[in-house]
Amino acid sequence: MNDFCRVPLAAALLTQMAVGTVAQTPSEAGPPLTTRCESAPITAAFAKFGETGRMPSDLGAFLANAPLQRIEPYKAFDNVYYVGICWVSAWLITSPAGHILIDTLYGEYTDRLLANIREVGLDPKDIKLVVVTHGHFDHAGGVTKLKSELDPKTRFAMTREGWREAQEDAAARRPFPWTMIEPDIVLADGQRLTYGGVTIQAFETPGHTMGTASFAFDVRDGARTYRAFTVGGLGLNAIRGPEQVEAFIASVKRIRALTEAPLQPIQLHLTTHGFSTGLTEAKELLKTCKPGDPHPLIDLAGFRRQLDGLQAGAEKRLIIERQKRKG
Numbered sequence: 001m002n003d004f005c006r007v008p009l010a011a012a013l014l015t016q017m018a019v020g021t022v023a024q025t026p027s028e029a030g031p032p033l034t035t036r037c038e039s040a041p042i043t044a045a046f047a048k049f050g051e052t053g054r055m056p057s058d059l060g061a062f063l064a065n066a067p068l069q070r071i072e073p074y075k076a077f078d079n080v081y082y083v084g085i086c087w088v089s090a091w092l093i094t095s096p097a098g099h100i101l102i103d104t105l106y107g108e109y110t111d112r113l114l115a116n117i118r119e120v121g122l123d124p125k126d127i128k129l130v131v132v133t134h135g136h137f138d139h140a141g142g143v144t145k146l147k148s149e150l151d152p153k154t155r156f157a158m159t160r161e162g163w164r165e166a167q168e169d170a171a172a173r174r175p176f177p178w179t180m181i182e183p184d185i186v187l188a189d190g191q192r193l194t195y196g197g198v199t200i201q202a203f204e205t206p207g208h209t210m211g212t213a214s215f216a217f218d219v220r221d222g223a224r225t226y227r228a229f230t231v232g233g234l235g236l237n238a239i240r241g242p243e244q245v246e247a248f249i250a251s252v253k254r255i256r257a258l259t260e261a262p263l264q265p266i267q268l269h270l271t272t273h274g275f276s277t278g279l280t281e282a283k284e285l286l287k288t289c290k291p292g293d294p295h296p297l298i299d300l301a302g303f304r305r306q307l308d309g310l311q312a313g314a315e316k317r318l319i320i321e322r323q324k325r326k327g
């Protein structure tokens with residue numbers, strides 16, 4: 001097997017990201033966050049946000065900086081394109097008969113998403129279904145715009161609780177004013193949806209929010225097909241009590257089990273936030289890969305380490321949340 005694609009730097013970074021141990025000081029993280037899209041400093045800034053509950057000012061500025069958030073859209077697999085921005089993903093799963101989009105970005109970034117789709121030579125009007133992982137603005141904030149821009153027959157899908165969460169956050173103008181459409185398709189756990197020529201399977205994975213959904217789908221690389229998975233929510237930044245952390249742990253364990261399923265085991269993680277897996281750096285290797293090389297976005301061991309890291313973090317958080325409840 002040719003290891004051409006796996007340069008040591010990216011492998012090390014993927015490992016760090018996966019176990020969630022990156023907590024670099026600004027000097028270790030290199031130039032300030034506001035100068036480039038890189039996983040390590042963004043992860044460190046979000047870790048600080050998580051610890052303090054306050055958005056670091058440089059992080060806020062970075063997220064709002066459209067030129068810095070721009071990522072050239074790219075073909076991740078023969079049938080999958082990345083059409084998101086630096087800090088939030090949007091995945092387009094394509095077929096000649098129509099496409100499925102995962103997540104919608106927000107504000108002007110949803111315009112960017114539409115431009116990205118055109119940039120890779122596809123037509124947003126060929127999107128048949130939009131699935132949304134959960135109700136936070138960075139994933140659901142573009143639904144209203146897409147509803148007005150896409151084909152009128154395009155459908156939108158979330159879990160029942162996901163729809164409720166999105167409407168609640170939009171009504172509360174969290175963290176800024178945005179709007180949400182009325183619920184359309186309500187996802188059931190395990191449901192397979194086929195739109196155009198694409199089939200996607202939905203899983204209810206409560207934890208990040210109680211309405212979070214994750215998705216499994218096939219990705220193709222030449223003659224080979226792999227089972228990809230998008231974990232709908234990764235962080236413990238919206239926790240409202242120990243029950244939610246318990247749900248998070250159960251969901252992570254369930255996803256871990258799906259990597260070992262006898263039928264159609266999931267083999268790789270296409271993340272909702274590129275910095276969480278080192279996707280930002282790994283995708284650069286796509287440019288130099290040769291046919292027959294290992295695919296740079298397939299890292300099952302890294303995916304499992306990430307899940308183990310998420311579970312370990314959640315178990316620590318559970319102790320804190322239980323103490324809070326008692327206190």
Ligand SMILES: [Zn+2]
Nearest residue numbers: 134136208233
């Ligand atoms: Zn979220």
